[in-house]
Amino acid sequence: MYPAANGRIVVARLLDRPHPRFYCAGSVQGNATVSGKQTDLLRQIFTAAITAVDPLRVLKDHLPEPPKGRTIVLGAGKAAAAMAKAVEENWRGRIDDGLVVTRYGHGLPCRHIEVVEAAHPVPDAKGQEAAQRILAKVQGLTADDLVLCLISGGGSAIMTIPGAGLTLADKQAVNKALLKSGANIAEMNCVRKHLSAIKGGRLAAAAFPARVVSLLISDVPGDDPSVIASGPTVADPTTREDALAVLKKYRIEAPAAVLDRLNDPACETPKPGDPRLALSETRMLGTPQKALEAAAAAANAAGYTPLILGDLEGEARDVALVHAGIARQVARHGQPGAAPLALISGGETTVTVRGQGRGGRNAEFLLALAVALDGHPGIHAAAGDTDGIDGTEDNAGALLTPDSIARAAIKGLSAKAMLANNDGYGFFAGLGDLIVTGPTRTNINDIRIILIDKAGS
Template sequence: MNPERLLRDLFGAAVEAALPAKVLAEHLPPKPEGRVVVVGAGKASAAMGAALEAAWGPCEGLIVTRYGHAVPCEGVEIVEAAHPVPDAAGETAARRILDFATGLGEGDLMVALISGGGSSLLSLGAPGVSLADKQALNRALLASGASIDEMNCVRKHVSAVKGGRLAAAAAPARVLTLVISDVPGDDPADIASGPTVADKTTLEDALEIVARYRLDLPESIRHALADPANETPDALPGTELRMIATPLMSLRAAEAVAPVPCLILGDAIEGEAREVGRAMAGIALSVKTHGLPIRPPCVLLSGGETTVTLPKGAPGRGGRNVEFLMGLMEALDGASGIHALAADTDGVDGAAEVAGAVIGPDTDRGDLARALRDYDGHGLFEALGAQVVTGPTLTNVNDFRAIYIA
């Protein structure tokens, strides 16, 4: 058995299980009579739109996706914008999507196609909050070490569309939301900051997060977080949501094709990426040495969304998955018979067009100390020829990690 081939095949199975073309149609009701408008945001949203039109035929509407992730649709317009820091194209698309929602009436249906990445792509500030202000907020949040639910809490309360506001704008029309989850726990309020989902967080919660991480924010953001008008709706009658793909579904798909026993350690693992890597190394060494909690040969599978907290001045050319692998490599210290892959199911780890990397006991560790110091995982694995490069996968169910123990 070729360990690297095995790990890459498991990753491929995980991605395939979440492709909209394979999973979306079974969650669609019959196409209703009357006006139907399709909107969407996220890295998988254009592929979701194409899958919807394959089932229902051409529809009107607008979807915004990440640059390079567009899939042509017959009727729905597809536009591309920046991720993870929003740009003018995303702001314009969000405004147009909001216009679609506000133009609906009783008896109409808005279908919202939502996947990970939508928080940055669907970026329209609350009154007084400019695009530059939103960009500054996103940069501060990404570098802070805040969890995804904490980041989304703040973003919802300075937005004109997030935190259920898009669905509220569509009333009295019905709203059907189809979601591909990329967040630990699959809470739809956290996926793309829940533009069509009632929000239980508050302005007070957002202010507490800003204080906890000592975020340096534009004055307009602080003013918006102090304005009661920016509280999000906590109830949205006339809305329905269906989850069509999740991290656990993809882990199960990988398990189903593995030629050796698998142990799923969890689909919602969070924490500082390199520390999670070190902890996983401890589990792998226990399996290798003691056969606990599973006997080798076997694969340890896990998913979730870790974080990377960048020290000031660190170049930071990497992402969660390569940071995880560096922590794992350091702790394994070349232990024999242990191989690992970590990659983002959307094909983008951090801001680079690289999904992740694969390592083994013979992987050169010579430059690891420098890469850890500089947070330069992509540089390390590029030099080693160990990168996992898929291009846009057109789905997004978050991080996939597999450790094979021979």
């Protein structure tokens, strides 16, 4: 067990763990025996979800046969380093060249594949330089060569090359505005693809006539390959008009160069049927559904009937209201199932930032849930990002117990006021109930777990 420190529940830092194990300890008060039991179980369920999509466990069964020619391993995303390490451990041929780019702190040492770290969620010069090198490595390939692409969530920001007429500052400005706007991941990536020289199928087009096999870990609802990391190796069904519509919908004041780019037909991405993408194949390694099913199995083994709500989108606080309503119905009326029951959901919510607090969508969700439940007995919850980073903060998520609001009041913390200020991080840090894992090196977005116990249990 690790003691709570600096407002955190330490769930074992994962910087050098090939297969993460999670530990949980904190300052839970009130009925400590009950809350401790439930928080331990929440930790176990969260662990099961992440383990189910650990690249070091699942990648080996999806590798293609080595080619006659060269093998080039490229990749981008929060899971890219772990995927690269898994390739090295299981590849049956020679690796001629390799470069993957991941988020700062998410790297792993590899023997043959270079690992570069860059910024997320707002791109930086390191990510741009790595992306330019990746694009250069697919030039001049032949039909006998293989490009093995390792793609996971986060790749949109981490691997960036501004399109013609754009600067890195232009892309940074648009990224920051999109992150604050409340746009969902598909909308954000629609814009990103049309401002990029490598995403939206352009990487695979540049590699033609080589065979391109992409191994993907999905972090998007529906597991659409064209949305995951903005689909650098697959055709893009969206258009520049769609991208302009996103900017208009969220009233984003983009730099003039961005608008000029989107109004130029030359910015259009490769579309379905493009012959340069005919040799591009995708294989899905891990999905949110796979993680949800693993979480449900862990809950069931502990005696809780699991109810998977699926991958959900929408404002974090609105999604919290829906979860609270279902949890209350279970507790009061045994519908749609009787307690003990575990509500489990995934997907990526959004937060429209209006306040000045420190947030993260999982902390925002849990704080809104706390307000909605108002200390309802017998309901415990956890929410966390499976990559170990809740938005831009240093925590994966947080824990909620029935006495969270009461404990906060004693400390002078107002749940409603802090929610209005988008300060979920500050609220749970004040209670010592942040979950800190460090990088997990996988990413299938968020896992939310609500345990509802029978009255008196």
